[in-house]
Structure formats: C-alpha cells, structure tokens
Amino acid sequence: MKILVCITHVPDTTSKIQFTDNNTKFDKNGVQFIIGPYDDYALARAVELKEQLGATLTVINVGEAETEPTLRKALAIGADDAIRVNAFPSDSLFVAKQIAAIAKENNYDLIMMGRESIDFNGGMVHGMVGEMLGIPSVSPVMKLEIEGDTVKMAREIEGGKEHLEAKLPLVAGCQEPIAEWKIPNMRGIMSARTKPLQVVDPAGEEIATEVTTYQLPPAKGTVKLVDKDNVEELVKLLKNEAKVL
Amino acid sequence: MSVLVYIEHAEGSVKKTSLEAVSYGKALSEKLSAGEVIAVALGRLDSGELANVGQAGADKVIHVDDEKLNAGVIQAHAEAVAKVYQQSGSSTLVLAKSSMGDAVAARLAVKLGAALVSNVVDLPDTSNGYKVKRSIYTGKAFAETSVNKEHKILAVKKNAVDLKMNGSAAPVEKVDLDIAPANFVTEITSTDKATGEVLLPEADIVVSGGRGMKGPENWNLIEDLAKELGAGTGCSKPVSDIGWRPHHEHVGQTGVKVAPSLYVAVGISGAIQHLAGVNSSKCIVVINKDAEAPFFKAADYGIVGDAFEVLPKLTEAVKALK
Numbered sequence A: 001m002k003i004l005v006c007i008t009h010v011p012d013t014t015s016k017i018q019f020t021d022n023n024t025k026f027d028k029n030g031v032q033f034i035i036g037p038y039d040d041y042a043l044a045r046a047v048e049l050k051e052q053l054g055a056t057l058t059v060i061n062v063g064e065a066e067t068e069p070t071l072r073k074a075l076a077i078g079a080d081d082a083i084r085v086n087a088f089p090s091d092s093l094f095v096a097k098q099i100a101a102i103a104k105e106n107n108y109d110l111i112m113m114g115r116e117s118i119d120f121n122g123g124m125v126h127g128m129v130g131e132m133l134g135i136p137s138v139s140p141v142m143k144l145e146i147e148g149d150t151v152k153m154a155r156e157i158e159g160g161k162e163h164l165e166a167k168l169p170l171v172a173g174c175q176e177p178i179a180e181w182k183i184p185n186m187r188g189i190m191s192a193r194t195k196p197l198q199v200v201d202p203a204g205e206e207i208a209t210e211v212t213t214y215q216l217p218p219a220k221g222t223v224k225l226v227d228k229d230n231v232e233e234l235v236k237l238l239k240n241e242a243k244v245l
Numbered sequence B: 001m002s003v004l005v006y007i008e009h010a011e012g013s014v015k016k017t018s019l020e021a022v023s024y025g026k027a028l029s030e031k032l033s034a035g036e037v038i039a040v041a042l043g044r045l046d047s048g049e050l051a052n053v054g055q056a057g058a059d060k061v062i063h064v065d066d067e068k069l070n071a072g073v074i075q076a077h078a079e080a081v082a083k084v085y086q087q088s089g090s091s092t093l094v095l096a097k098s099s100m101g102d103a104v105a106a107r108l109a110v111k112l113g114a115a116l117v118s119n120v121v122d123l124p125d126t127s128n129g130y131k132v133k134r135s136i137y138t139g140k141a142f143a144e145t146s147v148n149k150e151h152k153i154l155a156v157k158k159n160a161v162d163l164k165m166n167g168s169a170a171p172v173e174k175v176d177l178d179i180a181p182a183n184f185v186t187e188i189t190s191t192d193k194a195t196g197e198v199l200l201p202e203a204d205i206v207v208s209g210g211r212g213m214k215g216p217e218n219w220n221l222i223e224d225l226a227k228e229l230g231a232g233t234g235c236s237k238p239v240s241d242i243g244w245r246p247h248h249e250h251v252g253q254t255g256v257k258v259a260p261s262l263y264v265a266v267g268i269s270g271a272i273q274h275l276a277g278v279n280s281s282k283c284i285v286v287i288n289k290d291a292e293a294p295f296f297k298a299a300d301y302g303i304v305g306d307a308f309e310v311l312p313k314l315t316e317a318v319k320a321l322k
C-alpha cells in the first residue's frame, strides 16, 4: 500500500496579507509559512493509515526551495520520504499536472490532500489529479477507512453528510474531523533531517491562468454600539439603516 | 457560441447559488456578446422548476433526466456536463462554487482543456486580454487573473453577483446521454441530512454561537432567534470540535465560508480564523460580554452584554417587528 499526501506551503492563518511591487507580489515580510491546515488533516490521517496498514507514505510539494522546511515538517510528523517538484506553483492545473506525472511513475494506491489551499482556495487540484489519472476523486472527505481495496468515506455536503464507497486507487480532498492534527515530537524532528527529500524538475510549463495584480478589500468602518437594554434600537438599525431585515 | 451554466438542485428546487450563476452567465453573455445562455440540469427534477431558471437569465434549459444522476457522483456529472458542453458548442462554462461545483469543475477543466478560475466575484474585463477578479486568502484579498485559454470555466463565489429574476420561463429540452458505467464507480451508500432547516451556505441570514454559549443545552436561544429571522445556524470551531453542534455548522477558515446579508455572532471572540469565514457578509452584528473582543473590530453593529440576557430580548424585538 502506497500513500501520497500533497502538501501546500501557505502563510500561517494569523498572517497579515499584504502585497508589494505595485501589488503584483505577495509580501512575505514577517510571514510564517505552514503546512496548509487541510493538508495537515490529510497528513494526520495518512500517518494513522500508515501505522494501521503498514503502508509507505510519501509527501509532495510543487514549490521552490523555500518550501523545504515545510516538507521537513511533514517528514517529522511521520512521512517516510518527500518529493519537491522544483517550480513556482502558478495555478491549480499546473500543480495538478506535476502531481499526476509523479503519481503515474509511482502508482500510489491513495492520494490525499486538503480540500483546498488557504492561499488561493481553489479546491480544484484533487479533482484535476483524479481526472488526469482516470480514477475517482472525492472531496471534502471527513472520514476515511480502508477495508481491503475498498475505501469507505463520509463526504460533507450542504447541511449534512454523505457516506460513500469506492475502490482504490482514489484521490481524496480532506477536511476535519478526518483526524486530529499531529504535532511532531523530538524523535520525529531528528529523524526528519535524514529522511530522503528528492528534488525533481517540472513536467511541461503551460500556464492557463496568471495573476496580474492583487488587491485588498476596502477597510471596514467602526462598529456602531447599541446599549444592551435597548435591543429594539438594533432591530431598527438593521431594518432602516443596514436594510438587511 | 454559447455560455453553459451547470445547475445544482436539492430537494426538488434549484439552488439559489446556481440561479446566481445563471444571472452571472446572462450578464457575461450580454457584456461579451457570448451568445445564448444554456443551463444544464442533471437528474430528476420537475420541468416547471427548471423553466424557472429562465427567470434568472437562461435562454434554454437542457435536462438530462436520468435517475442515475440524482446522486452527486462527481465523475458522472463531469462526464455529462462535458458532453453537453461539446454538443452545444459553448466556449464558457459557469457554475456556483460549492463542494460539488468545485469537484465537477476541476474534472471538467481537464476534460475540456479549459482554464479554470475559482471564487470569481466580478464579470470578466476584456479591455486588455481576458481578466477575471477572484477572491483569495479566504476573503482577505482579491486577485485580477488573466485567462490564457479559449475555453474557460468560471466558478462564481456565492452572493458575489446580484440575482436577477426578471427573465421569463425558458424552454426545457430533454436530452438522453450515454454515460459509461466506469463513471459510476463511487457508490453513495447513505446520506444523513438535516431536513427542513435553512442550509448554512445558502442562508441569507446566519446566527452563530461560540464558546460563550457555555453548552449545547443553551442553543435554543440561538435557534429561537434564527427561527424569527428565518436564518441558518452556525458555530465556531471549538463548538463543533467539542461536539456541541454538528460539524457542518462550523464556520471559518477551516469550515464553511458564509456570505449572508446579515451575520449575527454571539459569544464568539472573533479569532482571525473565524473572521476568514465571515468577512464576505454584508452586515455583521456581534454580541459579546467583553467590550475588548476582537470581533467588534470587524462588526457593523455590536452589543456589549451577556448573551443569556440579550438573546431573548432580541428575539422578542424581531418578533415585534412583524
């Protein structure tokens, strides 16, 4: 059993989002980068499956050299080896192509990743990889069990969840509560330093979409406070001023 | 040439977000002279309901009235929409961003060799190339994105476009498609779904509770207000983590992103990860006993007070309005 987990390298959720160079580049100044929170759920579940089934677990990232600490962290959490496709992840189709190319070479049984990245929020890579490999893709998966070659999953839908089954191989876009985030321990951190991290060249370079400029939303005005003993006033404001009732 | 819009439906009605996608398709077609707007619906659905899609701007509805497509099998839906797209000679596919929409759009981008832009918030700008504005960093920024392919898929963010129901009923054309069994390899075994409640991602008003609500036994206060407002109910992440509320109510960076007209947050501190899921709301009301709670900085209106006192009064005041 071979599992591949795709890892995004994204700004920490508390980062202040700013841009430089005439709003054409993300401002990395003072920003800490982390494993995407959804990918972190996928990774945590993959580590559990690895232990339960004796699987091998590879992590992959499409990114430049700066993402290696993020991949090392995934190794510290429990992956056996890592692959970095040495390219700027310009859009989801490009990233999916890289992942599919690696997957074709290595025949993974299960490919897991977050339901979406928290920078561009596309939520597309899992579906694209599934289509490129001609295998099912399911997202957002909140429960995943493997019995033989059958994958039993629960998928979140608007207002509830759906239980479904499919055979391996499969691509899953994951979210909580599939597993709890794992924090690397000292032994994991030590062993991660010497685990293999392979750097490979990208396959093709066609770019379907490209960001030309970034923009921040307009600043929010100050809050209008209403006395707690005068809630009728709030209802009036919502009706007559904000016009939302 | 034409614009194709993929329609989602639940419990016998077309989803509001899909109607918004149709309105977007209509506005796009008018702006770029992109031809007819064709909506495509899969699975069993009443023709009258489908004709209604015309009011949102569709010139025609293609209905693949196949029971096998009732269940949201992603691969089969993508295959069906790809066939309709090719048969109708479309150049653009529009759909609403949703968990099903994302999954189908992604597979379609590969099938059709199309460029895909997700979280679209405005009509394309073609004054210099083809550029679309989309929301990124979970609502904290926007990116003007140039699209370099002939075929385009645009996944529209909810509430980003005005829903205009000023068209007229559209003709519904039934189409039979031959979808290979290989597309039905994922099997949906059962569905647990809350019925009768307002679905959170679709809700026009949302009332959410946080850890300040103290326990699940107090949620009747949230539900009473929600009922008076015709609102959906949400919660913060710790609330669903502890199991006070079901997971599909969890709002924020790692949960549901809502974009209602009105978001009422009760006993939620306003951590940046929670705000990421609500920052597209038109109006935010915060009720918190701590005047220093960060949520007040992101709010339009606020009440500093104890939720257990304020909520019943507010529910009464909303009732009195009617």
Ligand SMILES: Cc1cc2nc3c(=O)[nH]c(=O)nc-3n(C[C@H](O)[C@H](O)[C@H](O)COP(=O)(O)OP(=O)(O)OC[C@H]3O[C@@H](n4cnc5c(N)ncnc54)[C@H](O)[C@@H]3O)c2cc1C
Binding pocket: A013, A037, B209, B210, B211, B212, B213, B235, B236, B237, B238, B239, B250, B251, B252, B253, B254, B255, B266, B267, B268, B269, B270, B271, B272, B273, B274, B277, B287, B288, B289, B290, B293, B305, B306, B307, B308
């Ligand atoms: C990677 C990551 C992702 C995350 N994603 C999310 C997410 O998607 N959604 C999310 O919500 N959180 C998320 N979080 C967690 C987030 O950081 C906060 O911990 C969480 O939002 C806090 O929830 P809360 O406001 O309900 O609880 P608290 O922070 O404990 O706040 C409770 C609030 O209730 C008020 N209160 C208490 N009693 C009363 C009363 N009687 N009346 C009125 N007010 C009262 C208090 O003043 C306080 O402001 C994430 C965290 C991380 C690290």
